[in-house]
Amino acid sequence: MEFAHRSTKSETMDDGPVGRAVLRDLARVNSLTSAFVPIRRFVRRAGAEGTLLDVACGYGDLLRSLSRRFPRLALSGIDLHVAAARAASPPAIELLEGDVFLLDRNFDLIVSSQFAHHLDDAGIIRFLGWLEAHAERGWFICDLHRHPVPHRLIGLIAAALRLDPVIAHDGAISVERGFVRGDWERYATVAGIPGIAIRWWLFRWGVARLK
Secondary structure (H helix, E strand, O other), rough: OOOOOOOOOOHHHHHOOOOOOHHHHHHHHHHHHOOHHHHHHHHHHHOOOOEEEEEEOOOOOHHHHHHHHHHOOOEEEEEEHHHHHHHHHOOOEEEOOOHHHHOOOOOEEHHHHHHHHOHHHHHHHHHHHHHHEEEEEEEEEEEEEEEEEHHHHHHHHHHHOOOOOOHHHHHHHHHHHEEEEEHHHHHHHHHOOOOEEEEEEEEEEEEEEEE
16 A cells, blocks of 8 residues: 555545444544544633534534533534434534535634545645634644554454444545645645644644634
8 A cells, every 4th residue: 555645545435324333333433542632632722612613523422522521612513414413412512414615604613533534635725714714713623644554453443343344444545545744734835824733643633723
């Protein structure tokens, strides 16, 4: 496998609604790999109050994690399909179904976890512009580091936990579609957004902007 450039392969999850069992398994992987730690740290730095939107909220597990820790946040999530998240989440969490680029509404904070790698480079630059326009106080992207270690690890985790086969298949492609630091530096330059902080965390990149 070549990791010098982002893959253009498609994931099964890009083709339509994802089954609830797959989403639950993804939540297990997120928990096991401490996927949300960088986002929670960002929220604390940003003051942990006001309105927050989670882009591509999936099963809603990030929103539920934030709701347990930050009671002063008014939480919203958006995804193309929110039925599974709605069934698993308390009514206080607002769930919006649709394309984030069509959402013309501002929030104090906007976060996303493992959404950016589903976009091509032009889409990521567009997403950065959307975040900059709609996040009043700041935004945070957490996504995968393109590297052979997580590429191998996702298959081992899926086998050890007997996860749905989609997890191993799509997980490996997700890593191949992930990023290195230079990618984010280039996106920020092209998007013309100053003051972006890029930090590494357990084979993930946290890309932050506090205004």
